[in-house]
Amino acid sequence: MGVTLSYLGVIVLLPVIALVLKGAEIGPARFWAITTAPRTLAALQLTLLAATMATIFNALYGLLMAWVLVRYEFPGKRILDALVDIPFALPTAVAGLALSALFAANGWYGAILEPMGLPVVFTIWGVAIAMSFTSIPFVIRAVQPVLEDLDPQYEQAARTLGAGRFTIFARVIFPAILPAFLVGVTLSFARSLGEFGAVVFIAGNLPMKTEIASLLAVIRLEEYDYNGAAVIALVLLLIALLLLVVSNLLQARALRYKGKTA
Amino acid sequence: MSAHADPAPAALAPRESRLVPRLLIGLALLLTAVFVVVPMAYIFHRAFAAGYAVFLTNITEPNTLHAIWLTVLTAVIVLPVNIAFGVAAAWAIARFTFPGRKALLVLIEIPFSISPIIAGICYLLLYGRNGLIGPYLLANDIQILFALPGIVMVTMFVTAPFVVREVLPLMQAQGSEQEQAALTLGASGWQIFRRVTLPNIRWALLYGAVLCGARAVGEFGGVSVVAGKIRGQTNTLPLQIELLFQDLNVTGAFAAASTLTLIALVVLVLKTLMESRR
Numbered sequence: 001m002g003v004t005l006s007y008l009g010v011i012v013l014l015p016v017i018a019l020v021l022k023g024a025e026i027g028p029a030r031f032w033a034i035t036t037a038p039r040t041l042a043a044l045q046l047t048l049l050a051a052t053m054a055t056i057f058n059a060l061y062g063l064l065m066a067w068v069l070v071r072y073e074f075p076g077k078r079i080l081d082a083l084v085d086i087p088f089a090l091p092t093a094v095a096g097l098a099l100s101a102l103f104a105a106n107g108w109y110g111a112i113l114e115p116m117g118l119p120v121v122f123t124i125w126g127v128a129i130a131m132s133f134t135s136i137p138f139v140i141r142a143v144q145p146v147l148e149d150l151d152p153q154y155e156q157a158a159r160t161l162g163a164g165r166f167t168i169f170a171r172v173i174f175p176a177i178l179p180a181f182l183v184g185v186t187l188s189f190a191r192s193l194g195e196f197g198a199v200v201f202i203a204g205n206l207p208m209k210t211e212i213a214s215l216l217a218v219i220r221l222e223e224y225d226y227n228g229a230a231v232i233a234l235v236l237l238l239i240a241l242l243l244l245v246v247s248n249l250l251q252a253r254a255l256r257y258k259g260k261t262a
Numbered sequence: 263m264s265a266h267a268d269p270a271p272a273a274l275a276p277r278e279s280r281l282v283p284r285l286l287i288g289l290a291l292l293l294t295a296v297f298v299v300v301p302m303a304y305i306f307h308r309a310f311a312a313g314y315a316v317f318l319t320n321i322t323e324p325n326t327l328h329a330i331w332l333t334v335l336t337a338v339i340v341l342p343v344n345i346a347f348g349v350a351a352a353w354a355i356a357r358f359t360f361p362g363r364k365a366l367l368v369l370i371e372i373p374f375s376i377s378p379i380i381a382g383i384c385y386l387l388l389y390g391r392n393g394l395i396g397p398y399l400l401a402n403d404i405q406i407l408f409a410l411p412g413i414v415m416v417t418m419f420v421t422a423p424f425v426v427r428e429v430l431p432l433m434q435a436q437g438s439e440q441e442q443a444a445l446t447l448g449a450s451g452w453q454i455f456r457r458v459t460l461p462n463i464r465w466a467l468l469y470g471a472v473l474c475g476a477r478a479v480g481e482f483g484g485v486s487v488v489a490g491k492i493r494g495q496t497n498t499l500p501l502q503i504e505l506l507f508q509d510l511n512v513t514g515a516f517a518a519a520s521t522l523t524l525i526a527l528v529v530l531v532l533k534t535l536m537e538s539r540r
Contacts, residue, residue, distance in 0.1 A: 004351045011418050015384030018394045022387050068290040072283050082534045086298050089526040091480025093500035094519040098301040194377025197482035214379040233383040244375040
């Protein structure tokens with residue numbers, strides 16, 4: 001046990017403490033000045049907006065996939081189920097490379113989209129697509145087990161009462177999977193905010209336009225502006241911890257809900 | 263419940279056509295093909311587009327070979343450490359109550375919830391020239407950043423939670439009755455672990471180890487901050503991909519990427535096999 005704690009202390013806690021101490025050393029006034037500098041704000045705004053776009057797509061796609069994988073039988077279902085994990089298994093740099101080449105003007109997707117006036121590479125869409133790819137499994141894997149455990153008798157009861165398919169989903173199924181769904185959405189959003197490897201390949205990283213917050217932190221490091229890097233990292237850390245708390249609360253609620261219906 | 267008390271859903275829903283399920287399945291397959299399968303297939307397409315000989319030249323380029331070696335070395339160091347840590351931490355949390363147990367759980371989750379980039383910056387602020395203990399390291403000529411120790415430690419940070427997360431729920435669910443029985447029969451601590459605990463958790467452990475290994479091999483963000491990206495020295499394979507991409511050697515980048523994709527596919531197959539065993 002002592003070994004466990006000291007390992008975590010050295011590998012995880014100590015570096016995080018170094019960041020927090022650095023932030024304290026900077027002081028609130030300069031912290032605020034760095035956070036509200038135009039380039040930082042633009043980077044944070046882009047990161048939040050693109051992560052929101054990615055999460056909305058993943059929420060809908062995840063719900064669809066979980067539903068299809070649990071409720072229907074079709075050939076290739078097990079393969080589809082396994083394919084869901086590709087984005088987690090594939091290194092993010094590899095994903096970024098593949099996506100940026102696919103959506104580039106001479107890539108398979110870019111060749112179709114660019115003539116239509118829909119450039120993806122070097123735009124916020126590219127950032128959102130990279131973020132979305134790397135966090136695809138979260139919603140699916142959160143909703144799937146809950147949907148599997150759902151007692152069919154409630155749906156059957158609703159059906160005998162004359163409810164249509166859509167009403168059953170909206171009034172019976174969705175409320176039951178909502179806590180798990182929200183956990184998945186939160187995790188997906190958190191991962192999108194922190195995603196780096198996949199994004200830097202496709203974003204073009206133009207300051208004020210397609211530069212994500214974590215990349216700006218790295219750029220500040222390379223300029224030896226340690227304060228600037230530390231402030232941006234701390235802001236991202238705070239958002240991440242906030243999301244961690246939210247997801248833990250939601251998870252606790254989801255467990256309670258499961259206990260009630262079981 | 264007897265079988266005839268649970269009527270087939272189809273009998274209750276004569277109105278439902280097969281159209282909606284087919285549409286939904288079709289949409290799910292289409293989206294997965296477009297967003298998941300094609301990008302992966304595209305990697306191999308581009309890696310081999312110029313022919314097998316070019317692929318071989320690209321992959322045996324000295325800097326790429328060194329990057330492969332460094333990546334494998336890092337994974338070989340990180341994996342056993344995190345397996346040992348994962349089992350020890352899960353054991354401590356599942357079997358004992360102690361002050362700070364909750365805090366320990368949160369601490370284990372931290373690497374999952376923060377960006378690897380932040381992890382890298384934390385390490386730089388700790389061990390860097392102007393960092394907390396950087397001057398001490400400099401005075402004693404200990405090199406952590408821009409060298410193997412830094413790469414290994416950041417990778418440990420990023421992959422720390424994988425084994426614990428798989429093993430802990432299983433240990434908690436199984437309880438400690440079997441271990442206590444072994445204890446009353448006079449087994450030593452090591453014997454209990456090897457003969458009772460380990461067989462019970464072996465699949466979860468292996469599963470966590472596979473995920474941990476996959477992540478260790480593919481880690482990019484955190485390592486990119488602390489590695490210094492010195493060609494042929496501290497470039498891991500994912501960093502080498504970025505470098506080749508920036509050098510506009512896209513075919514070379516895809517060749518390097520294809521090796522990592524192959525590892526990812528193997529991981530995927532192992533994962534699927536293990537899931538059916540658990």
